[in-house]
Amino acid sequence: MYLRPIQFVDSPVGRDGQVDRLAGGLNWFAGYELILVEGGARVFEAQLPVAGVADAIAALPDALAESATAFRARLTAPRAPLSLGERVIRFDQPQVAGILNMTPDSFSDGGAHVDDPVAAAGAGVAMAAAGAALIDVGGESTRPGAAAVWEGDEISRVVPAIERLSLAGTAVSIDTRKAGVMEAAIEAGAHMVNDVAALLWDDRALEVVAKAGCPVVLMHSPDPKAGGHGEHRYADAVIEVYDWLEARIDAVVAGGVAREKILIDPGIGFGKTVQNNLQLINALALFQGLGCPLMLGVSRKRMIGALSGEAPADQRLAGSIALALRGADLGAQILRVHDVTETVQAIRVWRGLRDAAMMPRL
Structure with missing residues (x-):
């Protein structure tokens, strides 16, 4: 039901x-x-x-x-706010998470900040100043076909930037599948874990998150152990993804993580066709039935190119904004984006329209 x-x-x-x-x-x-x-x-x-x-x-x-x-x-039911270091993130309106990739090969902005933690931290602080509620730092590309990164290399990429961001009072999440990277990032000052494998890729991941007591984003993919991009045929993508996330939430709660610290992500682009992705986005409001804040990551993704004459990743801003606003219309609490300034502006205008609709008619 x-x-x-x-x-x-x-x-x-x-x-x-x-x-x-x-x-x-x-x-x-x-x-x-x-x-x-x-x-x-x-x-x-x-x-x-x-x-x-x-x-x-x-x-x-x-x-x-x-x-x-x-x-x-x-x-x-209202979603409980998250305390992330010095920041408290409330979910009575959409929030923006800025993407900070410390990788040489991410599909959209790979190489922009690799091996330069000072510049990376500066970019993160700039995104926060532009209105991002938190900065999502990643050291391993999750694009289809990306090579796996050794845990030590991933740690060396992300920790220096996280340390600087944390000292600057910025809320930080660590985008990783690896328990060792989670531990090192949390020790360096990260406040939240964002795992595209929903704590299934690494057998220790659930234990690490439960011990840390930090919030965690559980993302759906059809085969987390294999990297999340395996082919999968859905009889009903919306219902299957919902059921998978519901079962995963129950398992993570049983593993010691408080339900109010769990966020969910339907995993747009991970083992899904363009049609599946569109079905999931149109049905986002149903996923609020899981009772957890919802993160939507659609920024610059391939589906935008597929719907717009194969525009390359760095020319997908308009499509990214369109999908972010659709997510806001359907209740997404966090929009994970590359283009923070533009998305924050769009959401502020969206918020202005909502406020205006509740004013007395003159």
Whole structure:
């Protein structure tokens, strides 16, 4: 049983009892799509108005009614803020995470800061000054076909930059699959782990995160042990990714990580076709049913090129902004981007439109 928020409106003003608020943010919606799945296939779909959803849920069999009530509660509950060093990140509006790659071969900006931690830290501080809530530092490319990086090399790439960023009071996440890199980065001042393998690539990763007590981003990929880009055929990409993330959250909580410190990422571009990616982005609001903040990483990705005449990675700003705003419209709490200044400006304008919609009409 799944509930997908639909029929989004600009404002709740004058709509008491007719709209629900998505995850305590700036998005309100007037309806739900009720989806029932059996044996991996959708067997029932119906649209329910918010004004009548409680009665509709009450009419379901007891087990489904209980599940639907809990799902709705998770969809609408505010997300707990994250304390990252000196920064507290609230999720009542979209936040921006700036990408800082310390690699020679990342698909978009590889080599820009490798072997120069001073310049890298300066770039990170500049992104924070431009409005990024945190800086996501990575020392290993996760593009398709990228060579694996020895743990020691990855540590030597990221730690000097993280130390400088932390001393500057910047919130930092470490983008890595390796437990040893997580440990070294946290020791250097990183406040959060962002793992494209959802703590499955390295057998010690879950233990490290649980011991550190830090927030963690769990990203979906069809085969984390193999690098995340294996081919996979989805009967229903949205439902399969949702179920996978739900099971992974439960496993990580069982491993000692507090649920309120878990964020999720649907893994756009990882083992998914362009169609799968578009389906997932359009269904982002459903993933709020997991009850965790959602990070969306679509910046400069190949799907933008595929939809725009194969524009190269450094010419995908407009497409990146379009997808970031679509994510904001559907409740994504963190937008992971290369182009911080432009994305922050777009989100501030988006926020202005939301604020204006709630002002008294003159």
